[in-house]
Amino acid sequence: ELKVEQNPLFLSMQEGKNYTIYCNYSTTSDRLYWYRQDPGKSLESLFVLLSNGAVKQEGRLMASLDTKARLSTLHITAAVHDLSATYFCAVPLPEGGATNKLIFGTGTLLAVQP
Amino acid sequence: NAGVTQTPKFQVLKTGQSMTLQCAQDMNHEYMSWYRQDPGMGLRLIHYSVGAGITDQGEVPNGYNVSRSTTEDFPLRLLSAAPSQTSVYFCASSLTGTGVINEQFFGPGTRLTVL
Numbered sequence: 001e002l003k004v005e006q007n008p009l010f011l012s013m014q015e016g017k018n019y020t021i022y023c024n025y026s027t028t029s030d031r032l033y034w035y036r037q038d039p040g041k042s043l044e045s046l047f048v049l050l051s052n053g054a055v056k057q058e059g060r061l062m063a064s065l066d067t068k069a070r071l072s073t074l075h076i077t078a079a080v081h082d083l084s085a086t087y088f089c090a091v092p093l094p095e096g097g098a099t100n101k102l103i104f105g106t107g108t109l110l111a112v113q114p
Numbered sequence: 115n116a117g118v119t120q121t122p123k124f125q126v127l128k129t130g131q132s133m134t135l136q137c138a139q140d141m142n143h144e145y146m147s148w149y150r151q152d153p154g155m156g157l158r159l160i161h162y163s164v165g166a167g168i169t170d171q172g173e174v175p176n177g178y179n180v181s182r183s184t185t186e187d188f189p190l191r192l193l194s195a196a197p198s199q200t201s202v203y204f205c206a207s208s209l210t211g212t213g214v215i216n217e218q219f220f221g222p223g224t225r226l227t228v229l
Contacts (some may be wrong), residue, residue: 004156033217042204043220058151088156092148092216099143100216102170104156 002027004091006105014113015109018096021108023089032072033102034063043088046056047074064092079112115140118221119210120205122187126227135224137205146188146208147218150174150201157204162209165189196229202226 003026013019023032031050035043047056047073049065049072051099056063060083072089086109121136132214140148149172159172162183173185177193177199182212190197202225 031216035220042222043206045217045219048217090157099145100218101159101162101211102157102218104149104158106154106156 002029002091002093002103004089004103004105006089006108008047008108009050009106010111011108012113014077015080018078018103019026019076021076021087023072023074025070025089025091025103027070028067028077028094029091030067030068031092034074035088035090036071037086037088037107039085046087048079050109055071076110079110081112081114084110117127117141118207118219120203120221120224122224123173123222124225126229127192129196129228131195133192133195135203135205137187137188137190137221139184139188139205139207139219139221141207142185143207143209144185145216145218146182146207147172148178148180148188148190149204150199151204151208151223152201153228158185159191160203173220181214192226195226197205200226202229 014025034046037043047063052067054065060077065072086107088107090104095100118139144165148160149157158174161180163169167179205221209216
């Protein structure tokens with residue numbers, strides 16, 4: 001059974017600080033997705049990581065994937081209040097074919113304090 | 115393109131009532147899925163479809179039915195609502211197949227309360 005674990009579950013940080021969210025998963029996967037969710041809103045795709053060593057950056061967020069360690073990180077640089085949201089990682093089940101079943105982590109609630 | 119749309123946005127049901135949550139996409143995506151989101155549990159897959167006429171169960175299918183008669187639409191039916199089905203429901207769609215990014219796009223969600 002594929003399990004996806006994120007830590008921390010809750011992160012309170014000050015503006016201007018750096019921090020990293022971790023996503024561990026329990027079975028082989030060559031891709032991983034990061035999503036952002038604002039309160040009461042839907043999920044917005046942030047990054048699609050497609051191979052071992054993949055690194056993607058958008059503004060103050062940078063995501064990386066290590067498929068050998070089964071680990072992805074989402075690094076926040078010089079946080080600003082606008083980054084406050086819940087961040088989810090998701091891993092597809094290794095079933096191949098046409099299915100695209102995702103298993104989500106429980107999410108990391110990020111609160112950036114002024 | 116409207117992307118993925120869901121109706122209704124909010125719904126209150128009494129225990130035992132039935133209803134259908136609607137989901138439609140205009141991106142010609144083969145893959146569509148339904149998730150429920152509960153506090154502290156992330157998103158859990160209810161049912162999914164890889165194309166018209168093909169559906170299958172996800173992690174938490176009990177109490178829900180789906181059908182896929184067209185590429186665009188993927189309704190979720192609650193047969194006899196229970197308080198445990200109080201949740202936020204998201205529909206998502208994506209392309210499928212190897213060599214494709216398979217990024218899933220999510221609808222705005224339906225907040226369902228069962229009394």
